[in-house]
Amino acid sequence: MIRVVVSEAMGLLRTALCAALSSEEDIEVTAEVTDVADLPGVVRRHRPDVVLVDLAPDVPAPVEVVAEITGVAPDTAVLAMDSRWSPASVGDLLAAGARGLVGKDTPLPALVGAVRELAAGGKVIDAAAAVTALHPPSSPLTRREVEVLRAAAEGLPVKEMARRLYLAHGTVRNHLSAIMRKTGARNRMEAVWRARRDGWM
Known part of the structure; x- marks a missing residue:
């Protein structure tokens, strides 16, 4: 029997994943x-045997989470799920010990197959993650926007960001608005997370 732990913040999705996996005769x-x-x-x-982890935007430090799991249980395989991959996230997750990377749009039979493959000691990297690692998407952020985002990552207020980058307050705010729009983020920290995930900073 393959023993699985499911980590998913959204109740409906978590319930569906658990029900689908539990319906298989060889998975518990x-x-x-x-x-x-x-x-x-x-x-x-x-x-x-397998931990299924959904790397949602609100998951803090996903690489550190994977590394900690493999640290406490080196025989447990980590199967990470995400909606978008970047060369940085793929490389970092594999380096942290993840043995499987699958997209959130993975069909259920493929997900079940991935769980079985990992439990048997194999590795699973879906096509989207593999292609992204080989052909990274170009960044939509300008050089100055990256500088502003790096300052935002330090938690600096707009006034301090403006002083450090020799910019007017309004210019920094305009850059932050452009960054939010381009990354699709709701706040600065989410923009930082998405930019790092996609290898844009």
Whole structure:
């Protein structure tokens, strides 16, 4: 029996994933987690064969989460799910110990197959992740927008960002608005996360 832990913040999706996996005769969902911060402890207690982790935009430091899981349970395979891949995220997740990368649009039979492959000791990287790693998308951010975003990543207020970059307050605000639009982020920290994920900074 393949023992699986599912980490997914969205209740409806988590319930659907658990139900779908549990319906397979050779798979047992031993625990479900809403907060990735709880994953290392849950993995330590249950020692699953596979951990399915949804890397949603609000998941803090996904690479560190994967590294911590593989640190406490080196025999547990991490299967990361994301809607978009970047060369940086693919490389960092694999370096952190993830053995599987699949998109959120992966058909259920393929997801089940990935769980079985990982439990058997194999690796799974879907086509989108592989193609992104080989052919990275070009960044929509200008050089100055990247500089502003790096300052935002430090948590600096607009006044300090403007002083450091020798820009007017209004210019910094305009750059931040453009960054939000281009990254599709709701706030600065999400913009930083998305830019890092996509290898734009």
